[in-house]
Amino acid sequence: MLLRSLIRPLRTSTLSARSSFVSSHSHLRLRAMATANTPDFNKPLYAPLAELDPEVKNIIDKETWRQFTGLELIASENLTSTAAMEANGSILTNKYSEGLPNARYYGGNEYIDELEVLCRKRALQAFNLDPAKWGVNVQPYSGSTAKWDLLRDLMQAGANQRLASRHLPPSSNRKTVSWVLASPTGGHLTHGYYTAKKKMTASSIYFQSLPYALAPETQLIDYAGLAAQAKIFKPKLIICGASAYPRDWDYAALKKTAETEGAWLMADIAHTSGLVAAQTLNSPFDYCDVVTTTTHKTLRGPRAGLIFFRKDLKDAADLEKRGGPHNNTIAAIATALLQAAQPSFREYAKQVIANARTLADTLVGHGYKLQTGGTDNHLVLWDLRPLGLTGSKVEKVCDLMGITINKNAVSGDASAQVPGGIRLGTSAITSRNMLEADVKVVADFLHRAVQLSLLLQKEAGTKMLKDFVRELRAEVIEFATKWPLPGVDVSTLKKPAGIHE
Numbered sequence: 001m002l003l004r005s006l007i008r009p010l011r012t013s014t015l016s017a018r019s020s021f022v023s024s025h026s027h028l029r030l031r032a033m034a035t036a037n038t039p040d041f042n043k044p045l046y047a048p049l050a051e052l053d054p055e056v057k058n059i060i061d062k063e064t065w066r067q068f069t070g071l072e073l074i075a076s077e078n079l080t081s082t083a084a085m086e087a088n089g090s091i092l093t094n095k096y097s098e099g100l101p102n103a104r105y106y107g108g109n110e111y112i113d114e115l116e117v118l119c120r121k122r123a124l125q126a127f128n129l130d131p132a133k134w135g136v137n138v139q140p141y142s143g144s145t146a147k148w149d150l151l152r153d154l155m156q157a158g159a160n161q162r163l164a165s166r167h168l169p170p171s172s173n174r175k176t177v178s179w180v181l182a183s184p185t186g187g188h189l190t191h192g193y194y195t196a197k198k199k200m201t202a203s204s205i206y207f208q209s210l211p212y213a214l215a216p217e218t219q220l221i222d223y224a225g226l227a228a229q230a231k232i233f234k235p236k237l238i239i240c241g242a243s244a245y246p247r248d249w250d251y252a253a254l255k256k257t258a259e260t261e262g263a264w265l266m267a268d269i270a271h272t273s274g275l276v277a278a279q280t281l282n283s284p285f286d287y288c289d290v291v292t293t294t295t296h297k298t299l300r301g302p303r304a305g306l307i308f309f310r311k312d313l314k315d316a317a318d319l320e321k322r323g324g325p326h327n328n329t330i331a332a333i334a335t336a337l338l339q340a341a342q343p344s345f346r347e348y349a350k351q352v353i354a355n356a357r358t359l360a361d362t363l364v365g366h367g368y369k370l371q372t373g374g375t376d377n378h379l380v381l382w383d384l385r386p387l388g389l390t391g392s393k394v395e396k397v398c399d400l401m402g403i404t405i406n407k408n409a410v411s412g413d414a415s416a417q418v419p420g421g422i423r424l425g426t427s428a429i430t431s432r433n434m435l436e437a438d439v440k441v442v443a444d445f446l447h448r449a450v451q452l453s454l455l456l457q458k459e460a461g462t463k464m465l466k467d468f469v470r471e472l473r474a475e476v477i478e479f480a481t482k483w484p485l486p487g488v489d490v491s492t493l494k495k496p497a498g499i500h501e
């Protein structure tokens with residue numbers, strides 16, 4: 001009797017509203033707007049952005065316009081797919097799922113578990129990894145948090161002791177952590193960058209690090225020098241990977257040093273992971289113990305990070321000690337990884353590299369100096385010092401023209417704050433369908449920007465030069481708006497209010 005009463009359908013206004021909603025098959029419409037029954041305090045939940053918050057909508061519209069009418073040459077950026085943006089903007093953002101699949105601190109995670117398991121499977125597939133040997137954590141919010149989580153866990157005393165028996169000589173309990181390719185030579189701040197006066201990131205505050213260098217004559221990684229330094233410094237971990245290194249890595253040489261000195265080897269392939277997945281660059285997985293990446297650069301996914309770890313390091317790296325995963329982002333990563341595993345992505349990666357080479361060759365053809373003289377990957381590092389220009393000046397002029405680049409330190413620069421170069425990348429323009437012939441046009445714009453910067457430096461602020469920038473901007477708009485922009489119907493795009501050019 002009690003059981004019968006418990007299973008009898010309830011007759012509340014909420015449920016009757018719900019059943020009519022289901023039977024009328026109009027759930028999408030009902031979900032999309034408030035009804036007469038919706039209390040005032042919930043009405044904002046149904047209003048579209050343009051109606052509820054025109055100010056934010058206008059900012060999004062202006063940014064869309066900027067991306068459409070400009071040339072995106074920042075090497076760490078790309079254009080993610082319509083599908084990834086759809087997943088990223090989905091209802092999955094509502095769900096808490098701290099923990100790992102089938103071991104959560106919250107209920108209701110059956111579909112989230114399914115998603116995370118799928119995303120892990122796709123991550124291993126995209127990089128051609130054997131699931132018996134490699135694991136992956138897909139929860140990091142970004143490349144920096146992925147790296148920090150990994151460093152923290154890998155360097156924990158418990159983990160070290162456990163791992164020491166397998167990999168490391170007794171010196172494994174030393175405090176020194178990592179070798180770092182510090183920023184002025186192309187590394188990333190999160191690898192432990194510090195100046196004489198200041199430790200710049202958590203990794204340099206909590207761990208001791210030492211940068212290795214480029215060989216001055218070639219500007220390539222000095223692997224022999226690194227091996228010699230390792231003999232003295234006895235690092236526990238060697239980190240490779242960079243933000244501004246236009247050449248591929250010799251992971252075998254690094255592994256040899258790591259093994260000789262009893263260190264772990266970690267690759268941060270944040271920049272190049274798409275090119276690694278497409279097998280157009282060497283694979284760090286053949287040699288490294290752990291590999292981290294962002295998902296939004298050459299991999300062309302949403303903003304997030306991944307941690308790959310050899311299964312025998314699982315206890316150290318399969319990190320549970322983090323906040324709630326961003327499940328909407330994990331869905332978008334899964335979607336991006338599905339694309340990265342397709343043959344068409346390989347074609348994309350090849351084109352990114354062909355475009356970067358064309359960009360490098362065209363600039364060299366104009367007589368400019370590039371670090372290492374060219375590129376193997378998606379980026380070009382342009383040394384402006386022979387021209388007497390700073391990276392900031394050229395970045396500023398390019399900004400006015402609608403060409404987005406960033407100032408960057410080049411080998412031998414004393415300061416990362418006033419660097420003597422700029423960094424360029426071809427991932428995003430290749431995602432807008434540009435091929436080699438189009439990249440030559442882009443290189444020509446850059447050539448004109450640099451010549452203009454030289455003139456501006458000599459005759460600062462003359463009206464004529466300002467007019468010249470305006471003319472160049474008009475030319476860039478004409479060229480850039482010929483290309484599509486993923487996720488945007490550019491045929492109906494109108495210049496939003498608040499853009500003054």
Ligand SMILES: Cc1ncc(COP(=O)(O)O)c(C=O)c1O
Pocket residue numbers: 076141142143144145187188190241242243268269270271294304305
């Ligand atoms: C090599 C490298 N590692 C890590 C990061 C940090 O990634 P995120 O900005 O997602 O934290 C970057 C960012 O540019 C990077 O270039």
